[in-house]
Amino acid sequence: MPVAQDVIRHAAERPSKLAACGPGGELTYAELAGKISGAARHLLRRGIGPGTIVALALADPVELLAAVLAADLAGATPLIGDHTWDRRRWSQVTAPVGPVAFVGRPLPYAAGPPVRREPRPEDPAWACFSSGSTGRPRAIVRRRASWTASFPHLSDLAGIGPDDVVLVPGPLVSSLYAFAAVHALATGATAVVPGRWPARRSLAAHLAGATVVHLVPHRLPDVVGRSGSSLRAAVVGGAALAPGTREEAGRAGLHVLAYYGATELSFVAVDVDGDGLRPFPGVEIEVRPEAGSSFGEVWVRSPWLADGYLGDAAGPLRRDRDGWVTVGDVAQPYRPGEVLRVRGRGDGAIQTGGATVVPEDVEEVLRKVPGVGDVVVVGSPHPSLGAVVTAIVEGAPPRALLEATARTGLDAAQRPRRWYGVLSLPRTATGKPARALVAARLADGDPGIRRLT
Missing domain, CATH: 3.30.300.30 (ANL, C-terminal domain)
Known part of the structure; x- marks a missing residue:
């Protein structure tokens, strides 16, 4: 089911609840649902629907979220890019993809009946880039359920619910932050999306209202023990936490959920309590030995995997005939039931x-x-x-x-x-x-x- 349908359901149940807050303003669930529906009708009337890639480059993160969910509701595949890219840069990064519909400003509202489209399980519903604007990004495409079916597991592990205020302090071109924002809206929580890491004074204001934050490891110390903070949980993705960081967060009353994954793989393993990484629900892990090395390559099989790269672009993602996938990351030898010890990232970004x-x-x-x-x-x-x-x-x-x-x-x-x-x-x-x-x-x-x- 498109996440927009979740937003529409939340709007019916709690219309005045704040849905999204960004530097350009805020929207209640009723306002966001109306904006998404009107924008989806606009896209469909332009012939933008199933089978179309919609390249999104909006500077305002709230407007960007609305456009993402409108494209999904219309049956198109949203592809979030960096709003600072010029058209030449967009042409470069989308060349392997083929023709795309480009959206660089907020989508207009089109009146009409509710958008009703029965989504198909095989629909490519989400696309994102594997790296930021300093390199040559690859566009990765995935089916809707590869994200949305994992939402309840993350909610349970992190304790995220509709009464939470979720701070997403990074650019939505990053799949880590895009996933966090979309998950918050699907859950019925409030998504706070500044679009970048906030300045010191702005960060303090955000922390005074947020109960959950998504971030990368080196940012965790910036939110631990801050005076006036209402945070109770931090979801941390990326590299390993620095020694002592989790303990310091615990002393400040902040529960840390750390995870390992990749844009192509989504969640792979999660550390709930500091005892080490163990498979995320639904994930099977193998570490296949490398000749002449004490390390092996991490292979994964799960419902959360991406389909691959748009336009068959080259990348680190590889599959075997049994449905196992790797991006070339390496780890120490591993057996089911043990802690996964990742030692290097395959994509190298x-x-x-x-x-x-x-x-x-x-x-x-x-x-x-x-x-x-x-x-x-x-x-x-x-x-x-x-x-x-x-x-x-x-x-x-x-x-x-x-x-x-x-x-x-x-x-x-x-x-x-x-x-x-x-x-x-x-x-x-x-x-x-x-x-x-x-x-x-x-x-x-x-x-x-x-x-x-």
């Missing part, structure tokens, strides 16, 4: 100080440096930035030459902060550098990886 850096873009520049046989770029944990860009170079070029090339060929966020050298990079069966394995060895302090000075 680095979140650093609010920017998303795609390693391949950095590697392409650094490979041109004389003396570089090959290079792998990964993210290394950082207490305030989340991660810093780290280059592991095969060969022995001077660090000064590497840094000079980075200054002239890369944006500031893309430039490595840490440099390492290695005699030979480990490789996959296809001969490509094994990025996740390199990241795991670096984290383990492998003596074969030396710091460049």
Whole structure:
């Protein structure tokens, strides 16, 4: 069932309840339901319905949510992008997808009867990009139930209900934040969507009213123990929590639900109480051994998986004939009933100080440096930035030459902060550098990886 139908049901039951609040204003459930229905009729009258990809680039997050749910109600597939992209950038990122309907401003209201369309289970209902605007995003498509059928499980694990106020302090182009906002509305809660991480004074005001927050690990310390905060739960997705963070949150009365997943996989494993990651409901996990390594590749089978990449774009998602899927992440050996210990991310995308850096873009520049046989770029944990860009170079070029090339060929966020050298990079069966394995060895302090000075 489209999430818009949930919004319409909540509007009938609690019409004056606040549904969504953003920098441009707020809407009750009755107002949001009316806006979604009117916008869906507008789309259908323009011939935008089942089978159409709707590229959405609205700056106002409340208007963006309304447009997303209107496209879904009309039977189209909403694709959220970065509102700062110009049309040339949109043309680049949607080229593999084919023709799309572009929406760059709030959808108008069209009067008429209720939109009634019987959704099909096989309908592609959601699409999102796998990385932010610093790299070459891939558009991932999934069926409606791969998100919506997991909503009750998240509600139960985090204790989220219709009386909650859910703070979603990040851009909705990120699937982590888009999922959080849509889940809140499906649940009947209030979604607070500032569209970005709030400034200090604004954050304090948000925390005074919110009961639940969705965020990434390096932002958790920013909300723990804040004076006047009404938070009782934090849903944290992404990298592992820093040591002591959960304990500090607990002392402040904040329950932390941490999870591991990927845009292509959705939820994989969840840590409810600090005892480690265990399969999210409905998920089967295998860690398949890698020859010559103490780590293995994480494979998943579940109802929450995406269908793949729009336009058959290349990406890390792989399937076997038994329905198991991987994005190349690596973990320590695992057996059912044990804790899953993830050691590296397969897609390699680095979140650093609010920017998303795609390693391949950095590697392409650094490979041109004389003396570089090959290079792998990964993210290394950082207490305030989340991660810093780290280059592991095969060969022995001077660090000064590497840094000079980075200054002239890369944006500031893309430039490595840490440099390492290695005699030979480990490789996959296809001969490509094994990025996740390199990241795991670096984290383990492998003596074969030396710091460049």
